Amino acid sequence: MIKKVLKNTPKLKSGLAQxxxxxxxxxxxxxxxxxxxxxxxxxxxxxxxxxxSDIRAQGGVAxxxxxxxxxxxxxTVSIPVMAKVRIGHFVEAQILEALGVxxxxxxxxxxxxxxxxxxxxxxxxxxxxxxxxxLGEALRRINEGAAMIRTKGEAGTGNVVEAVRxxxxxxxxxxxxxxxxxxLIAKKAKEMRVPVALVEYVSKNQKLPVVNFAAGxxxxxxxxxxxxxMGCDGVFVGSGIFKSSDPLKRxxxxxxxxxxxxxxxxxxxxxxxxxxxxxSLEISKLTDLYAxxxx
Amino acid sequence: MLIGVLDIQxxxxxxxxxxxxxGAEVIFVKTVPDxxxxxxxxxxxxxxxxxxxMLNTGxxxxxxxxxxxxxxxxxxxCAGAILLAxxxxxxxxxxxxxxxxxxxxxxxxxxxxxxxxxxxxDVEIPALGKNAGGKSNATNKKVRNFSxxxxxxxxxxxxxxxxxxxxxxxxxxxxxxxxxxxAQKNNILxxxxxxxxxxxxxAHEYFLKMAS
Numbered sequence: 001m002i003k004k005v006l007k008n009t010p011k012l013k014s015g016l017a018q019x020x021x022x023x024x025x026x027x028x029x030x031x032x033x034x035x036x037x038x039x040x041x042x043x044x045x046x047x048x049x050x051x052x053s054d055i056r057a058q059g060g061v062a063x064x065x066x067x068x069x070x071x072x073x074x075x076t077v078s079i080p081v082m083a084k085v086r087i088g089h090f091v092e093a094q095i096l097e098a099l100g101v102x103x104x105x106x107x108x109x110x111x112x113x114x115x116x117x118x119x120x121x122x123x124x125x126x127x128x129x130x131x132x133x134x135l136g137e138a139l140r141r142i143n144e145g146a147a148m149i150r151t152k153g154e155a156g157t158g159n160v161v162e163a164v165r166x167x168x169x170x171x172x173x174x175x176x177x178x179x180x181x182x183x184l185i186a187k188k189a190k191e192m193r194v195p196v197a198l199v200e201y202v203s204k205n206q207k208l209p210v211v212n213f214a215a216g217x218x219x220x221x222x223x224x225x226x227x228x229x230m231g232c233d234g235v236f237v238g239s240g241i242f243k244s245s246d247p248l249k250r251x252x253x254x255x256x257x258x259x260x261x262x263x264x265x266x267x268x269x270x271x272x273x274x275x276x277x278x279x280s281l282e283i284s285k286l287t288d289l290y291a292x293x294x295x
Numbered sequence: 296m297l298i299g300v301l302d303i304q305x306x307x308x309x310x311x312x313x314x315x316x317x318g319a320e321v322i323f324v325k326t327v328p329d330x331x332x333x334x335x336x337x338x339x340x341x342x343x344x345x346x347x348x349m350l351n352t353g354x355x356x357x358x359x360x361x362x363x364x365x366x367x368x369x370x371x372x373c374a375g376a377i378l379l380a381x382x383x384x385x386x387x388x389x390x391x392x393x394x395x396x397x398x399x400x401x402x403x404x405x406x407x408x409x410x411x412x413x414x415x416x417d418v419e420i421p422a423l424g425k426n427a428g429g430k431s432n433a434t435n436k437k438v439r440n441f442s443x444x445x446x447x448x449x450x451x452x453x454x455x456x457x458x459x460x461x462x463x464x465x466x467x468x469x470x471x472x473x474x475x476x477x478a479q480k481n482n483i484l485x486x487x488x489x490x491x492x493x494x495x496x497x498a499h500e501y502f503l504k505m506a507s
Contacts, residue, residue, distance in 0.1 A: 003416050003417050003418075003440075004416070004417070005414050005415070005416045006414060006415040006416070007411070007412075007413065007414050007415075008411060008413075009415060011415065011444065011492065012410075012413045012414070012415060012444065012446060015413070015444060015446045015489065015492050016410055016413065016446050016447065018305070018306050018309065018340075018492065019305050019306060019340050019341050019342070019373070019374075019446060019447075020304075020305075020341075020342070021304065021305060021306070021307065021308075021341075022302075022303065022304035022305065022307065022341070023304045023305075023341070023342060023345060038344060041344070041345045041348045041349065042345070043304060043341070043342040043345050044342070074409075078344065078385075078404060078405060079342055079344060079345075080342075080409075080410065080447065097411070100408075100409050100411060101409075101410075102409055102410035102447070103410065125411045126410065126411055127410065255345070255349075256349075256352070259303060259304070259325070259349055260325070
């Protein structure tokens with residue numbers, strides 16, 4: 001009897017995200033940083049040429065990274081490697097798939113390539129993670145095939161306030177669907193432009209059908225633990241680690257904070273003497289808000 | 296019966312839900328005192344580098360090893376299986392995974408490749424019997440296959456003669472059991488696939504029998 005082997009199914013795609021739960025995914029720009037991230041206990045790395053704070057500082061169009069650099073990182077570490085494509089840029093996604101990255105982040109941190117459509121993620125073998133500000137964005141991305149969701153936050157600022165806002169928005173909107181009748185579910189599905197079945201799932205299970213991480217502006221162990229206490233499954237830290245004065249120490253501290261997010265004694269210990277955090281930005285003074293990109 | 300699920304990282308909740316479905320009481324194990332009253336422990340799938348590192352920061356590693364020596368049952372899935380094996384191969388990255396060394400098996404990390412090489416396939420596991428998820432399959436005389444989910448999975452390259460092979464896919468061993476320490480019967484269970492991502496509780500029921 002020949003047994004059917006299934007590959008790249010939704011279960012396998014969201015399954016990898018389930019294996020990352022309780023972990024920290026770190027932005028890295030070269031093999032050396034990737035090694036430091038792995039040593040610090042990252043569960044995966046995000047390979048990109050410029051971290052969000054540099055993209056903000058330097059301006060210009062931010063695109064997919066050089067495949068050479070992504071390949072070097074893939075060779076260097078044994079943990080999963082993710083990489084970013086511009087919103088809607090399906091050819092960048094095809095290239096990353098050809099490289100064999102483990103996850104693609106269709107990210108608002110890069111300059112959007114399509115203002116109307118996101119990538120049709122269900123067509124790809126590689127799983128996708130996408131950002132959201134609210135439940136509607138989360139469900140639209142899942143409906144397009146995203147196998148993992150993260151908050152958008154406001155990347156590159158070192159300010160957690162937007163990530164907090166987005167986590168609360170998703171949570172509150174999910175709670176508001178509790179015990180919803182058919183009419184409310186149909187209305188919400190129409191408002192959010194997603195199938196009724198997705199809204200029904202959220203109403204019944206009181207959670208998203210995929211893993212949900214926090215991202216955008218996290219800079220300290222306390223930021224990471226706060227997101228975990230608010231119910232996130234794990235965290236992404238972008239500029240927060242390698243733009244700080246002691247990346248390895250800070251990375252380790254954030255990893256430990258995510259593990260013991262409910263233990264204030266541990267949090268106090270790991271927060272001690274971390275040196276300077278990344279240079280932060282006041283969001284009200286920014287002219288370009290990444291979180292507004294793609295909805 | 297109280298069963299612990301190692302709560303460092305990975306598919307922790309998924310294992311806890313399966314155990315509860317099987318009628319076990321579950322405690323999440325994050326620190327040494329959580330181990331006190333458990334009869335068995337599951338080490339979930341996740342990233343073995345990270346789990347290994349965290350096991351060695353708060354004294355959990357030594358405390359768990361002591362419990363296994365005294366006969367406690369332990370089940371490792373995927374990353375968890377790596378942590379139990381005598382020898383870990385393909386471990387040439389920056390991080391060395393420290394193994395409990397409680398089952399005579401050689402296991403290679405990420406041996407099938409990257410995420411796009413992950414796969415699902417039905418495997419025959421006669422030891423698990425034919426009941427699935429509490430639903431009676433009594434009319435079906437044949438043993439029902441187990442839907443095995445392999446995600447960036449390791450490969451069990453070889454096992455010692457005292458290790459019992461429970462399932463194979465092609466020529467690869469994907470599930471096995473052995474004995475360590477003062478246990479009266481087999482107390483170490485490993486699988487390279489993820490039963491916690493299915494609705495089939497048979498693997499967890501099997502482990503509970505081991506722990507009882």
